[in-house]
Amino acid sequence: MKKYFEFKKGIFSKPQYIRAVDGVSFSVNKGTTLGVVGESGSGKTTLGLTILRLIEPTSGIILFNGRDIMHLNRDELKWFRRSTGIVFQDPYSSLNPRMRVKEILERPLKIHTDYDEKTRSEIIVKTLEEVGLSEEHLMRYPHELSGGQQQRVAIARAIILKPLLVVLDEPTSSLDVSVQAQILNLLLDLQSKHELTYIFITHDLLTARHISDYIMVMYAGKVVEYSTTREVFTNTKHPYTLSLLSSIPIPDPKLKSRRRIEITGEPPSPLNPPKGCRFHPRCPYAIEMCKLKEPELLEYSKEHFVACHRASELDFTELLKDITSFFA
Ligand SMILES: Nc1ncnc2c1ncn2[C@@H]1O[C@H](COP(=O)(O)OP(=O)(O)OP(=O)(O)O)[C@@H](O)[C@H]1O
Numbered sequence: 001m002k003k004y005f006e007f008k009k010g011i012f013s014k015p016q017y018i019r020a021v022d023g024v025s026f027s028v029n030k031g032t033t034l035g036v037v038g039e040s041g042s043g044k045t046t047l048g049l050t051i052l053r054l055i056e057p058t059s060g061i062i063l064f065n066g067r068d069i070m071h072l073n074r075d076e077l078k079w080f081r082r083s084t085g086i087v088f089q090d091p092y093s094s095l096n097p098r099m100r101v102k103e104i105l106e107r108p109l110k111i112h113t114d115y116d117e118k119t120r121s122e123i124i125v126k127t128l129e130e131v132g133l134s135e136e137h138l139m140r141y142p143h144e145l146s147g148g149q150q151q152r153v154a155i156a157r158a159i160i161l162k163p164l165l166v167v168l169d170e171p172t173s174s175l176d177v178s179v180q181a182q183i184l185n186l187l188l189d190l191q192s193k194h195e196l197t198y199i200f201i202t203h204d205l206l207t208a209r210h211i212s213d214y215i216m217v218m219y220a221g222k223v224v225e226y227s228t229t230r231e232v233f234t235n236t237k238h239p240y241t242l243s244l245l246s247s248i249p250i251p252d253p254k255l256k257s258r259r260r261i262e263i264t265g266e267p268p269s270p271l272n273p274p275k276g277c278r279f280h281p282r283c284p285y286a287i288e289m290c291k292l293k294e295p296e297l298l299e300y301s302k303e304h305f306v307a308c309h310r311a312s313e314l315d316f317t318e319l320l321k322d323i324t325s326f327f328a
Pocket residue numbers: 005018019020038039040041042043044045046047203270
């Protein structure tokens with residue numbers, strides 16, 4: 001799947017394309033969590049929005065429960081909307097400030113079901129309890145709730161129709177550290193209770209490890225590594241993933257002695273990404289071929305996909321022990 005945004009410097013200038021998502025291919029199994037990780041601007045949010053058809057892809061195919069979601073009729077699209085949900089980073093701006101919690105949660109029920117008012121109220125209260133709130137929060141406006149409570153309401157709204165798939169776009173990043181773990185654990189509880197499937201977007205590998213069964217690392221609109229969480233952490237194959245692991249901050253004086261993979265420079269411009277491997281200007285392992293030929297995402301070992309010309313030759317075993325021992 002690709003998603004390019006058209007960009008024009010002036011009315012008469014030729015359009016250029018921001019290659020936000022530039023040919024990614026993956027699948028997510030029912031009841032599992034795929035963590036999508038990468039730096040700012042790597043295309044994570046664009047990917048999440050496109051999968052839910054909140055923005056249209058430039059090309060590619062998106063299958064949901066075996067159905068091509070680009071070719072749904074009106075009823076099918078309604079079914080798709082009902083079967084999917086999204087939670088954004090900033091709960092306050094994702095909740096209508098003029099609506100009370102009750103109205104916020106009632107809306108999807110009114111749009112997608114013909115339940116009477118009594119049934120709707122029962123579902124709302126039950127869902128509120130499931131996310132750790134209660135009837136006492138029903139008549140409050142978003143500004144009368146804490147950040148953590150607001151995010152609980154946003155989660156309640158996303159799951160109230162018992163969707164199959166929920167995209168969670170940095171759902172804990174704007175919250176207090178003390179609340180982050182509570183929200184992550186809530187998401188895990190809800191997942192096992194309702195067999196939810198998550199696509200969990202984050203720039204934080206440790207958060208991804210806590211919640212994900214699989215991790216997909218993105219760089220400049222491309223997938224560079226994709227495997228089970230365990231494999232990504234213990235048998236890292238891509239130099240970019242390694243650099244992300246090595247930059248995880250650890251509040252420990254021993255940190256000073258930790259070997260790090262330093263990558264310098266900024267992520268590339270999505271308007272004009274580098275030829276060859278997009279990571280080559282920053283990669284400490286780059287060779288001549290990396291400047292010329294783009295590496296394909298290949299199955300390096302079972303369920304472990306890597307896009308690097310040197311994947312079978314580079315061995316990070318010793319380095320990884322040193323890098324990950326601090327948070328193993
Ligand atoms: N509507 C849009 N119009 C034009 N460009 C866009 C649009 N949305 C995103 N982009 C560009 O696409 C690229 C990917 O953006 P995206 O928001 O998907 O990244 P991200 O990985 O979610 O970043 P962050 O971690 O900062 O949220 C960026 O260069 C961004 O500027």
